[in-house]
Amino acid sequence: MINLNKTHKCIAIILFLAFFVLMAHSAFAPADAVDQKSKITIDFHSAVSLGSLYVIPIIHGVPYATWRERQMIGAAVGKVCVTVPPDHQLCFEPNRRLLDHPELMNKFDPDFLDLLYISASSMDDTENQRCNQAMAYASHFKSLKEVVADRSDVSDIGLMKLINLESLQAISTMHCDVDGSCLQTLSKLPKLHALNLWGTHIAEANFKYLPSFKVLDYLNLNQTRLTAVGAREIGKCTSLKQLFLAYDVTVNNSMIPSFLPLKNLEKLDLRQTSIDDKCLPTLARMKSLKDLDLRSTAVTPAGLAALIPLHLVALRLSDRAYSDLQIKQIHSVCAGTSMLPSVPKAVDKDTMRTFAPLSRNSGL
DSSP states (O other): OOOOOHHHHHHHHHHHHHHHHHHHHHHHSOOHHHHSSEEEEEEEESOOEEEEEEEEETTTTTTTTTTGGGEEEEEEEEEEEEEEOEEEEEEEEOOOHHSSSSGGGGOOOOSOSSSSEOOOOSGGGTTTTHHHHHHHHHHHOOOOOOEEETTTTTTTHGGGTTTOOTOOOEETTEEEEEEEHHHHHHOOOTOEEEOOOOOOOGGGGGGGGGGGOOOOOOEEEESSSHHHHHHHHHTTTTTEEEEOOOSTOOOGGGGGGGGGGGOOOOEEEEETSSSOOGGGHHTTTTTTTOEOOOTTTTTOGGGGGGGGGGOOOOEEOOOOOOHHHHHHHHHHOOOOOOEOOOOOOOOOHHHHHHHGGGGTTSOO
């Protein structure tokens, strides 16, 4: 006759051992990237601050768009314990002390950083190469996914020094002195899928390197004075999903056919360009488009009817007075149309007079 009490005890022991083995396996098994980074300790090997640490939320498909939503962790000094929430990335902004001695970066853990933000702008000629020199030492951070150098003194020379960062996914150089000569080198980075070149001065001859980026799906060329040659090269970037050509009066109807080969393009920003209704039948042939920005263009509500076949999810138009008929015409194209202000607030003369000299003729 079976002793039920002994049987129950054996079952309990077996279940306990199974649970213990499972917990031990979980403790030592590799976690995903987010779990591994949830809690880390960083040693900056310095008794004085070398910069600032932030966590920034990740919006998939929209690189470096959430910088304003960053949460400061504290100064980069001594040993710092950091908790990175799920769907966030860790950002480091070096201060002037570190930029003056960028070799100190070689003492940091090479695997702690997701995003490097360099915002320094030189105040005299002796500081002109600080950002470029820092880029050389940025290659120490093997886990680096994004480099943001907006409104800094970084140039093509510095950007080419990022070539050893095989994990790099995004670069932003908004309003920097970049002419695109770095693109040939950067196109060799296997995971680089996002480029923000807003307000740079890309030379026409350097657009030919854009199709060499095999996984490029995000390209911001706002205010770059695009030419017909450049438009044709963009049309060869067939992996593009998001393309921004705003605030550029050189973008016109004749360029739109160049974008027809972009079969994966979902978002196109044409605000404040020189297009009008004549290009809309061509845009309507871009069947993958879901999000279109036409603010401050000569496009009319009546002309928008040509876009009905697209079944747009989002359409952005300037906030102005529309008649009932025009509103009906607009909503026949996209029920989710947004009427938004199209032009940023102008910089007044007093602000210009006060701060323009600090920009050293590179814009505010």
